[in-house]
Amino acid sequence: MDAPVALESTVIAHGLPAPHNLDTARRCEAAVRAEGARPCTIAILKGQVRLGLHPDELRYLATAPGIRKVSLRDLPVVVARGLDGATTVAATLHLAWRAGIPVMATGGIGGVHRRIDGQPAMDISADLEALARIPAIVVCSGPKIILDLEATREQLETRGITVVGYRTDTMPAFYCPTSGLPVDVRCDTPAEVVALxxxxxxxxxxxxxxxxxxxxxxxxxxxxxxxxxxxxxxxDAETRQLRAEALTPFLLARLRERLGSRVLQANIALLEQNAIVAARIARALATAT
Known part of the structure; x- marks a missing residue:
């Protein structure tokens, strides 16, 4: 029985500081294997899509400079030019589905950014578009806390994406156990998720x-x-007039600075936990097939 679980790689190259990034990548893969599933960390190396990385490739992704952050729009550029890239949720989901991998684990998904200077937020993550288009199972800890959570929840509803609360009745918000917003349905077991x-x-x-x-x-x-x-x-971001791609890493870095190691500990723990839940769901799905 093959039960693959796709894992995104942006968190390794851009999301966590060294040496925690490599250690967390290893721990997530080990957690998937311990549940009897197969980890499949996805990245692009020298223009080649890699569906699963060797240990030395994980280390390279975690330590090499110039690894590009790759979303959907970037995929053809990185492949055509033979570059190295770490895939976001959207790009990972796209590549995983093309390879026949229906289950993916990540930390927090992207969504609708908060308004700055009183202007309507025009920056909406490609994660939402991928989630609306690709019929897979994505395990996460909800949208990143830095986003406009109400607008993101509305976008999920509008795009027909069913939001499951795994052993919870409210949607979490990354580091936080709840966003205060409801889920569409609660599931307490992998079998319930597979039935849905x-x-x-x-x-x-x-x-x-x-x-x-x-x-x-x-x-x-x-x-x-x-x-x-x-x-x-x-x-701080408004003072610096930060927008678009620069905003998310800036805000996450600022939270780490202000809240200290608690943010890093939460991030690492939820990534590992989500990998475990995804592996259990992947096994249940493989058994039910």
Missing amino acids: YRARQRLGLPGALLVTVPPPDRVALPREVVLPALEQALQ
């Missing part, structure tokens, strides 16, 4: 089943702790 996924397939619905898992209790950060630090980070 099969129902979507029988109905011919496009788009993903988004399984949201709160971070482990031992490391989860309350919203009342994160939000003041986030507001200050947003003010």
Whole structure:
């Protein structure tokens, strides 16, 4: 029985500081294997799509300078020019589905960015487009806390993406156990998730089943702790007139600076936990096939 789990690689090259990035990548792959599934970290090396990386390739991705962050629009550029790239949720999901891998694990998904200078937010992550188009199972800890969570939840609904709360009734927000926003349905077991996924397939619905898992209790950060630090980070970003691609890494870095090691611990723990949940779902799906 083959039960592959796709893992994104942007978190290795861009999301976590060294040496935690490599250690976390190894831990996530080990966690998937321990559950009887097959980890498949996806990246592009010298223009070649890699569906699963050797240990030395993981190390290269974690340590080499100039690794490009690759979303959907970037895929043909990186492949055609023979570059190295770490794939985002959207790009990972696209490549995984093309390779016949229906289950993916990540940390937090992208969504609708918060408004800056009172202007409507025009920056909407390609993750939402990929989720609306590709009928896979994506395990995450909800949208990143830096986003406009209400607008992101509305976009998920508008695009027909079923949001599952895995052992929770509210959608988590990355480091935080809850966003205060509801999910569409609660599932407490991998079998329940697979039943929902099969129902979507029988109905011919496009788009993903988004399984949201709160971070482990031992490391989860309350919203009342994160939000003041986030507001200050947003003010800093406005002062620097940051937009688009520069905004997300800046805000996440600012949160790490203001909240210290708690943010890093939460990020690492939720990535490993999501890999475990995804592996269990992948095994249940393979058994049900």
